[in-house]
Amino acid sequence: MxxxxxxxxxxxxxxxxxxxxxxxxxxxxxxxxxxxxxxxxxxxxxxxxxxxxxxxxxxxxxxxxxxxxxxxxxxxxxxxxxxxxYQESALFKIASALLFDERQIQNIIKENNSQIVTVARDFFVIAKSGRRNEIDEMYDQLKPFGIMQFVRSGRIxxxxxxxxxxxxxxxxxxxx
CATH class of the missing domain: 3.30.70.260 (ACT domain)
Known part of the structure; x- marks a missing residue:
């Protein structure tokens, strides 16, 4: 089987x-x-x-x-x-400087239908909901820029x- x-x-x-x-x-x-x-x-x-x-x-x-x-x-x-x-959710914590210095980060956020949930002096947090493979794709796109923290929920x-x-x-x- x-x-x-x-x-x-x-x-x-x-x-x-x-x-x-x-x-x-x-x-x-x-x-x-x-x-x-x-x-x-x-x-x-x-x-x-x-x-x-x-x-x-x-x-x-x-x-x-x-x-x-x-x-x-x-x-x-x-x-x-x-x-x-079904859906999963994920949070990505990224260095704040990248939001303003790397135009590609803004494109990744927009193209992945994700949203910025908070911005602080040193970091910002992006939320993404979707299927596992969609979250994995976004992770792969953000990884070269440096992900400070990443967490994913269980499936609902x-x-x-x-x-x-x-x-x-x-x-x-x-x-x-």
Missing amino acids: EKQWFTISVYSENNVGLLNRISGIFLKRHINIESLNVSKSEIDGVSKFTIVVHTTERWTHNIVGQIEKQIEVIKAFYHTDDETI SVSKEEMRITALLNEFYQEK
């Missing part, structure tokens, strides 16, 4: 230690988590983990099954990149198809 990118969405109660147990599931199988984001979901009191892995569908299916065995997990899903709409994503998690939760809470 061929490896591909999968986005795993995990809906769960917000309990201490769950992230550790979920990451342990990947560790046992020697599968690297390429990206991880945890936030509140569209449902009050329910958290959403967004986990990106590069592996086979069989491994992803097995991992999702193991994740769902965790007591706090309500439901887990996995999708290919074609089945989701929504599925193209309806997830029906609200209906599942209503059933779940009615059974209790």
Whole structure:
């Protein structure tokens, strides 16, 4: 089976230690988590983990099954990149002098649809949202000028198809 990118969405109660147990599931199988984001979901009191892995569908299916065995997990899903709409965000800290002395920096900012979020005496910060490859391209363009700091967020994503998690939760809470 061929490896591909999968986005795993995990809906769960917000309990201490769950992230550790979920990451342990990947560790046992020697599968690297390429990206991880945890936030509140569209449902009050329910958290959403967004986990990106590069592996086979069989491994992803097995991992999702193991994740769902965790007591706090309500439901887990996995999708290919074609089945989701996703973004990442990045911040680039660059020396302030370059903003005024290097016209190419201004062109890079404009061409990459990014924005300057702050300017200080010694540095300025550029924000870029987009797909991983778009952020990588901007990184490669800025690297020759010197990047003082760089940070990238985990993937955030929504599925193209309806997830029906609200209906599942209503059933779940009615059974209790």
